[in-house]
Amino acid sequence: MAETMFLMISADGDVSPEELDADRGAIRGLIGDLLHTGTINVMTENYAKARKSQGRNARLKQIAENLAGAPEEAEGTEGAFAMAAAVALADNKLHEAEHSFIQQLAEWFQIAPERCAKILDQLEDERPSA
Numbered sequence: 001m002a003e004t005m006f007l008m009i010s011a012d013g014d015v016s017p018e019e020l021d022a023d024r025g026a027i028r029g030l031i032g033d034l035l036h037t038g039t040i041n042v043m044t045e046n047y048a049k050a051r052k053s054q055g056r057n058a059r060l061k062q063i064a065e066n067l068a069g070a071p072e073e074a075e076g077t078e079g080a081f082a083m084a085a086a087v088a089l090a091d092n093k094l095h096e097a098e099h100s101f102i103q104q105l106a107e108w109f110q111i112a113p114e115r116c117a118k119i120l121d122q123l124e125d126e127r128p129s130a
Contacts, residue, residue, distance in 0.1 A: 001080040002027050004063055004105070006047040007056055008084035011101035020044075022090030026083050064108040077109040082119050089127055 005026055009019040024040050035043075050059055067077045084105060088098040106116040 001030060001076070001083050002043060003047045003050075003059065004080040004084045005087045006044055007051065007060055007063075008088045008098065008101055008105070009090075010048070010051065011056075011088070012095040012097040014095075016091045018091040019087055022087045026087055030083075060105065060108060064105075064110075067109065078111060078115070078119065081105055081109050081111055081116070082123065085120060086123055089123060092127075 002023075005023050009015050009023055023044070024037060027035065027040050027043075047059075063080070064077070067080055081102075085102050088094060088102065094102075102120070103116075106113070111119070
């Protein structure tokens, strides 16, 4: 999930401080305070290296295959999708590249369009006003 969130915040080529903060907060939300900021920063650097060497699409395809590999992982794919979309919305702007990435992510994670729309609507409703 953490790598999926990183791929989302880097989709538009510009990683804002708000997006990085949201990413770190989301990772902490997933695992509690088990990791220090420095460790999370190293994870992010590693994700950036993998994205650069393998390409975003290859990384996303691998993640989708890992998460969607078993029926009990459906919650994992929806969770990864929701977390990625949430960090994309963290800067109160959804760039075209991020929007396209969200759609691609839903397709690769095999999330039905109706379910995708419901998740995005819920995230929008929960987002603080700009």
